[in-house]
Amino acid sequence: MLTLYWVPGTCSLAPSITLREGAFDFTTDRVDVRNGKKLESGKDYLAINPKGYVPALALGDGRVLTECAVILQYLADAKPAAKLAPGSPERLELQEWLLFIATELHKAMSPFYQPTATEDFRAVLRGRIDGRLAYLEKHLATRPFIMGEQFTVADAYAFYTLRAAQKVMKATLSPGLAAYYAKLAQRPSVAEALKFEQLEA
Numbered sequence: 001m002l003t004l005y006w007v008p009g010t011c012s013l014a015p016s017i018t019l020r021e022g023a024f025d026f027t028t029d030r031v032d033v034r035n036g037k038k039l040e041s042g043k044d045y046l047a048i049n050p051k052g053y054v055p056a057l058a059l060g061d062g063r064v065l066t067e068c069a070v071i072l073q074y075l076a077d078a079k080p081a082a083k084l085a086p087g088s089p090e091r092l093e094l095q096e097w098l099l100f101i102a103t104e105l106h107k108a109m110s111p112f113y114q115p116t117a118t119e120d121f122r123a124v125l126r127g128r129i130d131g132r133l134a135y136l137e138k139h140l141a142t143r144p145f146i147m148g149e150q151f152t153v154a155d156a157y158a159f160y161t162l163r164a165a166q167k168v169m170k171a172t173l174s175p176g177l178a179a180y181y182a183k184l185a186q187r188p189s190v191a192e193a194l195k196f197e198q199l200e201a
């Protein structure tokens with residue numbers, strides 16, 4: 001049985017959506033970030049994932065995967081019928097998108113979670129992130145999903161970052177991205193994942 005280690009409203013939302021897209025049999029264990037990284041199960045999260053951050057995915061055979069982009073690809077490959085990731089050579093394009101989302105959007109937004117980040121610093125970051133979001137919007141102008149006609153794990157990860165852009169960075173999405181976000185929010189997997197975390201889109 002797979003176990004997803006998660007924190008509400010964070011990037012663990014992307015594997016949570018993917019687990020539902022792939023109709024996986026899985027369980028979850030919530031990390032209490034304010035209480036020494038204890039898990040709701042009572043276990044010590046650092047003993048499972050010494051990196052201390054989420055997401056992590058225990059595979060049930062003693063292995064634990066970390067790093068969102070890797071977990072997403074593991075899940076996609078475990079359920080090929082769900083078509084959540086293409087094979088080679090298109091896989092490279094998917095990986096380009098996953099790394100773009102991870103580094104240029106997801107982690108670029110991290111300082112917005114820090115109350116000590118100055119307004120000047122936020123403004124510089126905001127300008128850079130706005131450019132990256134404009135690139136994503138332009139790409140989506142000619143296709144419904146990041147990889148084309150098919151929803152993939154890149155869209156699950158993009159949904160989390162676009163949610164964070166609005167809720168954490170307090171951005172207003174441009175019309176193209178707002179339409180993409182609204183379309184993703186209507187997918188049963190996304191709606192279920194949000195409901196589980198008691199979150200609004």
Ligand SMILES: N[C@@H](CCC(=O)N[C@@H](CS)C(=O)NCC(=O)O)C(=O)O
Pocket residue numbers: 007010011012033052053054055066067068069102
């Ligand atoms: N490199 C990691 C970063 C994951 C990450 O930033 N997780 C955040 C939530 S979105 C977290 O757990 N932060 C708490 C911490 O760093 O202690 C990945 O791509 O999965």
